[in-house]
Amino acid sequence: MKMRNPPVNSLSLEFLTELLISLEKLESDKAFHAIILTSDCPGIFSAGLDLMEMCGRDPTHYAEYWKAVQELWLRFYLSHLVVISAINGVNAAGGCLLALSCDYRVLADNPKYAMGLNETLLGIIAPFWFKDTLVNTVGHRTAERALQLGLLFPPAEALQVGMVDKVVPEDQVLSAARSELAQWLAIPGHARQLTKSLMRKPTADRLLKERDADIQNFVRFISRDAIQKALRVYLEKLKQKKT
Numbered sequence: 001m002k003m004r005n006p007p008v009n010s011l012s013l014e015f016l017t018e019l020l021i022s023l024e025k026l027e028s029d030k031a032f033h034a035i036i037l038t039s040d041c042p043g044i045f046s047a048g049l050d051l052m053e054m055c056g057r058d059p060t061h062y063a064e065y066w067k068a069v070q071e072l073w074l075r076f077y078l079s080h081l082v083v084i085s086a087i088n089g090v091n092a093a094g095g096c097l098l099a100l101s102c103d104y105r106v107l108a109d110n111p112k113y114a115m116g117l118n119e120t121l122l123g124i125i126a127p128f129w130f131k132d133t134l135v136n137t138v139g140h141r142t143a144e145r146a147l148q149l150g151l152l153f154p155p156a157e158a159l160q161v162g163m164v165d166k167v168v169p170e171d172q173v174l175s176a177a178r179s180e181l182a183q184w185l186a187i188p189g190h191a192r193q194l195t196k197s198l199m200r201k202p203t204a205d206r207l208l209k210e211r212d213a214d215i216q217n218f219v220r221f222i223s224r225d226a227i228q229k230a231l232r233v234y235l236e237k238l239k240q241k242k243t
């Protein structure tokens with residue numbers, strides 16, 4: 001699955017919906033057993049959630065958007081398919097969440113390709129299920145520091161903290177993901193799928209039990225004047241970079 005939403009693969013409502021439909025199609029086709037998730041945007045895996053969906057819109061839109069973000073995470077996190085990410089670019093926040101929801105992560109060795117949950121740098125907070133997904137991957141202490149400081153880890157550090165499983169030269173990222181896949185596909189499917197569910201269901205259940213409350217929290221939080229202002233300032237900084 002090659003993500004293509006130029007220029008930065010931001011996760012707009014339309015793009016989230018496309019990803020969700022693609023994933024559902026692959027999951028319902030018995031011929032498919034695995035997905036390699038990668039990007040078609042040079043140098044960028046994903047810039048994360050689309051800030052334009054969270055800025056200057058109305059509460060109904062925020063609620064619809066957040067429901068789609070939840071849906072995509074639940075679907076990826078609990079997918080019965082083997083999902084491996086071949087991370088071939090910088091990967092921020094919501095994009096990093098997608099990669100963390102995969103079963104295995106290969107990252108291209110380029111110092112520009114940092115990844116992490118950098119929400120605090122924008123003046124916002126990673127929701128509890130983003131946090132839980134990170135904790136499940138790197139452990140509590142590393143997650144606490146990474147989340148508070150909004151750290152984006154370059155490849156060597158991402159490997160060292162366990163945010164990714166392998167770092168390879170840029171031109172080998174897809175072949176390394178394919179080689180890894182062979183090991184996962186050699187395991188009897190039902191045993192691997194049930195084990196994945198055993199490991200992940202408690203984390204997913206927490207959101208499933210609180211989905212509506214989580215949407216309401218998001219809408220309340222994102223609608224605050226101070227948060228809207230912080231997001232506008234961040235977007236402005238991104239644009240000013242060019243001048």
Ligand SMILES: CCCCC/C=C\C/C=C\C=C\CC(=O)SCCNC(=O)CCNC(=O)[C@H](O)C(C)(C)COP(=O)(O)OP(=O)(O)OC[C@H]1O[C@@H](n2cnc3c(N)ncnc32)[C@H](O)[C@@H]1OP(=O)(O)O
Nearest residue numbers: 010047048049050051052092093094125127217221238239
């Ligand atoms: C108490 C209750 C709590 C409840 C929960 C509450 C809140 C949680 C809420 C939200 C969680 C959000 C998670 C996220 O994912 S936020 C997004 C974080 N992403 C980033 O910080 C990355 C920002 N982008 C960049 O750093 C760079 O763009 C990047 C390194 C990816 C690429 O750099 P490059 O130089 O190649 O390209 P740019 O010129 O910067 O960008 C091109 C173009 O794209 C626009 N853009 C970039 N990122 C985004 C984005 N995430 N959304 C929308 N648009 C984006 C950028 O502004 C440029 O636009 P233009 O100038 O060409 O118009």
